Amino acid sequence: MINTVNATVLSGGSAFGLDTASGVVRCLVKKNIGFETRDRRIPIVSAAVLYDLSVGNNPFIVPDADLGYSACMTATNSRVSEGNVDAGAGASIGKLFGMQHTMKAGVGSTSLTVRNSTMNITVTVGVLVAVNALGDIYKNGVLLAGARTTNGRHLLNTVNHLLGIDFNSINNVSAGTTTTIGCIVTDATLTKAQAKNVSQMANDRYARAINPIHTIVNLIGLMVAEVIEQAIIRAVEQASSLPNLPSLHELH
Numbered sequence: 415m416i417n418t419v420n421a422t423v424l425s426g427g428s429a430f431g432l433d434t435a436s437g438v439v440r441c442l443v444k445k446n447i448g449f450e451t452r453d454r455r456i457p458i459v460s461a462a463v464l465y466d467l468s469v470g471n472n473p474f475i476v477p478d479a480d481l482g483y484s485a486c487m488t489a490t491n492s493r494v495s496e497g498n499v500d501a502g503a504g505a506s507i508g509k510l511f512g513m514q515h516t517m518k519a520g521v522g523s524t525s526l527t528v529r530n531s532t533m534n535i536t537v538t539v540g541v542l543v544a545v546n547a548l549g550d551i552y553k554n555g556v557l558l559a560g561a562r563t564t565n566g567r568h569l570l571n572t573v574n575h576l577l578g579i580d581f582n583s584i585n586n587v588s589a590g591t592t593t594t595i596g597c598i599v600t601d602a603t604l605t606k607a608q609a610k611n612v613s614q615m616a617n618d619r620y621a622r623a624i625n626p627i628h629t630i631v632n633l634i635g636l637m638v639a640e641v642i643e644q645a646i647i648r649a650v651e652q653a654s655s656l657p658n659l660p661s662l663h664e665l666h
Contacts, residue, residue, distance in 0.1 A: 430478075500521055507546070544594065
């Protein structure tokens, strides 16, 4: 019945940060924004939080409803701030070997506009992500940031370390403490089913930039992903040409 979200909240503070959504609801009530019912407008607010209580000196300092209300009241359509702000204030990456090996991450945002000249329309998709990942970050397939070596000067390469079966240095990562959250926005009209498909595609892209993408309980999944990738590559490398159907070897 409800097909519109009036606001989306991304926050730090783990479950305590969900209180910010209450502040956003209060803000939208003041602005008379929400789903129309016969009695009053009801703001529809979705929220996601990340775990950052290990960063800083006081885990009892968390975002609250007043902070959510203030953020909502001052929100504009100008370019969002990135880096160590908002939900990214305590975000970190490369956590598998303990916080002493991690690196700082934060909030990032980008957008893409595509034009259909036949229909004379454009479609824009934007995303805001707060990166608080267990794994390392890759850019165009190259390791960019993540878990650091003991001296802190180099990258450890979490995947290679795991696949080397060096389990002794793996830190006991608590469930729910490695949470990368985000929001996808578009001016295209989508059904709920289409929106779900888009979110699933986005999760696939997470796996291209974050590796390993899931917690250590999915180590077998990481191993499966590695061997499947290698098997796919070998399937192409080991193939021979057929008439009018060249193989990879003919291109070199």
